[in-house]
Amino acid sequence: MIRIGVLASGSGSNLQALLDAVREGRIDGEVAAVVCNVPGARALERARVAGVQAELLPSKGITDREAYDHQVVSRLRAHGVDLVCLAGWMRIVTPTFLDAFGPTAAGKDCPRVMNVHPSLLPSFPGLHAQRQALHYGVRFTGCTVHFVDPGTDTGPVIVQAAVPVLQGDDEAALSARILVEEHRIYPLAVQWYAEGRLEVHGRRVRLRDAAGPMLDGVTNPSGDR
Numbered sequence: 001m002i003r004i005g006v007l008a009s010g011s012g013s014n015l016q017a018l019l020d021a022v023r024e025g026r027i028d029g030e031v032a033a034v035v036c037n038v039p040g041a042r043a044l045e046r047a048r049v050a051g052v053q054a055e056l057l058p059s060k061g062i063t064d065r066e067a068y069d070h071q072v073v074s075r076l077r078a079h080g081v082d083l084v085c086l087a088g089w090m091r092i093v094t095p096t097f098l099d100a101f102g103p104t105a106a107g108k109d110c111p112r113v114m115n116v117h118p119s120l121l122p123s124f125p126g127l128h129a130q131r132q133a134l135h136y137g138v139r140f141t142g143c144t145v146h147f148v149d150p151g152t153d154t155g156p157v158i159v160q161a162a163v164p165v166l167q168g169d170d171e172a173a174l175s176a177r178i179l180v181e182e183h184r185i186y187p188l189a190v191q192w193y194a195e196g197r198l199e200v201h202g203r204r205v206r207l208r209d210a211a212g213p214m215l216d217g218v219t220n221p222s223g224d225r
């Protein structure tokens with residue numbers, strides 16, 4: 001049973017997906033703490049409803065990022081967190097943070113901070129990934145769960161899901177389609193971590209006993225009416 005800490009800044013739908021997966025037994029672990037940096041964010045309410053300790057640490061106006069991350073780390077440590085899941089956490093984490101949740105033997109020497117990003121990295125890192133995809137005109141985008149390193153959305157990739165961009169899409173429609181897949185793959189990645197099946201070799205993440213990819217629907221558009 002791993003103890004998961006979730007960091008969220010907004011709606012918290014990925015937090016909800018993790019809470020649901022824990023409740024339904026799809027993750028061998030529990031969400032031990034939620035940290036939120038935005039007062040009134042829906043993520044706080046989701047934590048409360050699930051009976052999970054939520055810590056509000058407002059970050060607005062704070063310029064010392066290391067000092068802020070020290071506070072976050074101490075809250076997570078107080079709850080005995082093994083794995084940190086960034087779920088719409090709108091801040092870049094500092095080296096202080098990553099050092100505090102570096103690999104341990106108990107965690108099979110894996111990094112211990114994960115993130116979900118709404119594109120097929122390394123395409124469209126940073127803010128407004130869905131808008132970037134629409135502007136570029138790609139036929140597929142998607143989402144990525146990755147380990148976090150000091151860069152912006154640059155860490156080793158754990159799992160990705162592709163999502164087609166449809167002709168009439170606006171940012172909201174595309175984001176909603178991608179979120180469905182985020183909610184599916186984030187709990188998977190966390191469960192693989194909990195099972196000790198992830199190994200990191202440089203940039204590559206190996207999943208032990210992996211099944212193959214799902215190969216349906218990979219051509220978009222198909223050309224058929």
Ligand code: GRF
Binds near residue numbers: 008013015088
């Ligand atoms: C998601 O699209 C996630 O990929 C990105 O921020 C969004 C957060 O959504 N990092 P939510 O707060 O989990 O609903």
